[in-house]
Amino acid sequence: MRPSAHAPSAFWLRLMPVILGILTAVGPVSTDIYLPAFPALEHSFGTAAGSAQITLAVWFIGLACGQITQGPFSDRFGRRLPLLLGGVLYTLASIGCALAHDLWSFTACRFIAALGASAAMVVPAATVRDVSEGAEAARKMSTLVLIMGVVPILAPAIGGVVLGFASWRVIFWAAAVYGVVCLALVWRVLPETLPHERRTALPPVALLARYLHIARDPQFSTNAVIGGFSAFVCFAYLGGAPGLFIRELHFSPTQFGVLFGMNAVAMIGASQVNGLLVRRVGVSRLLRFAVAGTMAASLLLLAASLAGRAHPTAALFVAPVMLCLAPLGLVGPNATVGALARHAQHAGSAAALLGTLQYLLGAASGFIIGLLPGGTPLSMAGLMAAGALGMVLADRVRLRDERRHGTPSIDLSTAAMAVH
Structure with missing residues (x-):
C-alpha cells in the first residue's frame, strides 16, 4: 500500500534524513564507484587507453540535463513521481551497462542512468524544504549534503575492492539492485510532501524566466557559487589524490583506501557538528567560518606542496588535505x-539549478586536473586553493549583500529559539 499524500507523520519526519540520504547517494555512488574499473572497461571493449573517460563526461552531461529539468517536473507533479520514474530509468540503464558489449552502448546507458539518477539528487532537497525551514531544514540538510560529500570519497575505494574479486560488470548489477531498493522506499515509505494546491506548471519560456529570476537573487547566487566551488575543491582532490599518493608517494591501494576513509570521517564529523551548532550559531556565521577554514587549510597545503617539490613525503600532505576537506561538511548544508x-x-x-552548478563546477575541476601534470602535489594543491578562493570571493559578496539589507539573509538562531 502506498503512503498517503496527507501531511507527513512524526514517524516519517524522524526517518526522513535517512531515507532521503539513501536516495541522494545514488548519484555520487554511480559517479565514482566505477572509476577504478576504467582499465578493465577498456580491455573488455577493446578500446584505447583513456577512452573510458568519455563515459564519465557523458554521465556528467546527463546529470546536468536531468538536474535542470527534474526540479520543475517535481514542482508540477509532486515529489514522488519524478523519483519513481527516475528510479526505473536508473535501474534499467544500470542493467544495460552491465550487459553492454561495446563502449558506445555502455556510454548511452550511462547517459540514461544519469537522467534517472538526477531525480534523486534534486527532489530530496526540495522535500526537506517542503516540510521544514530555518534551523530545522539546515539540520536535515546536513545528512543529505554529508552523503553528497562523503560518498564520492568512499566510492572509488569500494569499487577497487569489488574489482579485487569480481568483474566490473558486478558493479552495475549492484547498481541495479540499489535502484530497486530506492524504488521500493519511494513506493512504500515516502509520502507526498507537495500538496496539489502548491504545484505549479510552466511553459519553457516561463521556466527559463523562473531560472533567471532565481539566479538573480543575490542570496541564491552567492550561496550556490559557494556550494559549487566546494564541489570544485572536492573533485580536485578526487582527481589529484590517486596520482599524488599512489604514484608519487607510493601508497598501496589499501593505504590509499584508509586515507580516503580518514578524510570521510573528517567530513562526517564536521557535518554532524553542523547539525549541533546551527541553532546556536546560525547559518551565516557557520558558513563564514567554514569558508575561511577551507581557505586557510588550502594555503597550508599549497605551502606544503611548494616545500616538498624536491622530496615530497606523506607527512607533508595528509594533515593539510584532511583540514581542507573537513570544513566542506559545514559548507554544504548551510550554503x-x-x-x-x-x-x-x-x-x-x-534545488535543480543549485545541483547543476555544483556538478558543472565539479566536472570542470576534474577536467582541469586531468590536463595538469599527473602525480604532482602542486597540481592538486593549486586547484584546491583556487576553488577555496572562489568560495571566499562568493562569501564576501554574500556578506556585503547582507550588510546592504541591514539584516542577515537567514537568522537561524532566532528561528530556532522561536521553535522552542
Whole structure:
C-alpha cells in the first residue's frame, strides 16, 4: 500500500534524513564507484587507453540535463513521481551497462542512468524544504549534503575492492539492485510532501524566466557559487589524490583506501557538528567560518606542496588535505539552505539549478586536473586553493549583500529559539 499524500507523520519526519540520504547517494555512488574499473572497461571493449573517460563526461552531461529539468517536473507533479520514474530509468540503464558489449552502448546507458539518477539528487532537497525551514531544514540538510560529500570519497575505494574479486560488470548489477531498493522506499515509505494546491506548471519560456529570476537573487547566487566551488575543491582532490599518493608517494591501494576513509570521517564529523551548532550559531556565521577554514587549510597545503617539490613525503600532505576537506561538511548544508531560503514556492527549480552548478563546477575541476601534470602535489594543491578562493570571493559578496539589507539573509538562531 502506498503512503498517503496527507501531511507527513512524526514517524516519517524522524526517518526522513535517512531515507532521503539513501536516495541522494545514488548519484555520487554511480559517479565514482566505477572509476577504478576504467582499465578493465577498456580491455573488455577493446578500446584505447583513456577512452573510458568519455563515459564519465557523458554521465556528467546527463546529470546536468536531468538536474535542470527534474526540479520543475517535481514542482508540477509532486515529489514522488519524478523519483519513481527516475528510479526505473536508473535501474534499467544500470542493467544495460552491465550487459553492454561495446563502449558506445555502455556510454548511452550511462547517459540514461544519469537522467534517472538526477531525480534523486534534486527532489530530496526540495522535500526537506517542503516540510521544514530555518534551523530545522539546515539540520536535515546536513545528512543529505554529508552523503553528497562523503560518498564520492568512499566510492572509488569500494569499487577497487569489488574489482579485487569480481568483474566490473558486478558493479552495475549492484547498481541495479540499489535502484530497486530506492524504488521500493519511494513506493512504500515516502509520502507526498507537495500538496496539489502548491504545484505549479510552466511553459519553457516561463521556466527559463523562473531560472533567471532565481539566479538573480543575490542570496541564491552567492550561496550556490559557494556550494559549487566546494564541489570544485572536492573533485580536485578526487582527481589529484590517486596520482599524488599512489604514484608519487607510493601508497598501496589499501593505504590509499584508509586515507580516503580518514578524510570521510573528517567530513562526517564536521557535518554532524553542523547539525549541533546551527541553532546556536546560525547559518551565516557557520558558513563564514567554514569558508575561511577551507581557505586557510588550502594555503597550508599549497605551502606544503611548494616545500616538498624536491622530496615530497606523506607527512607533508595528509594533515593539510584532511583540514581542507573537513570544513566542506559545514559548507554544504548551510550554503544549500541559504540558497533555497527565499524560494519555498519553487524549491524544486532552485534545488535543480543549485545541483547543476555544483556538478558543472565539479566536472570542470576534474577536467582541469586531468590536463595538469599527473602525480604532482602542486597540481592538486593549486586547484584546491583556487576553488577555496572562489568560495571566499562568493562569501564576501554574500556578506556585503547582507550588510546592504541591514539584516542577515537567514537568522537561524532566532528561528530556532522561536521553535522552542
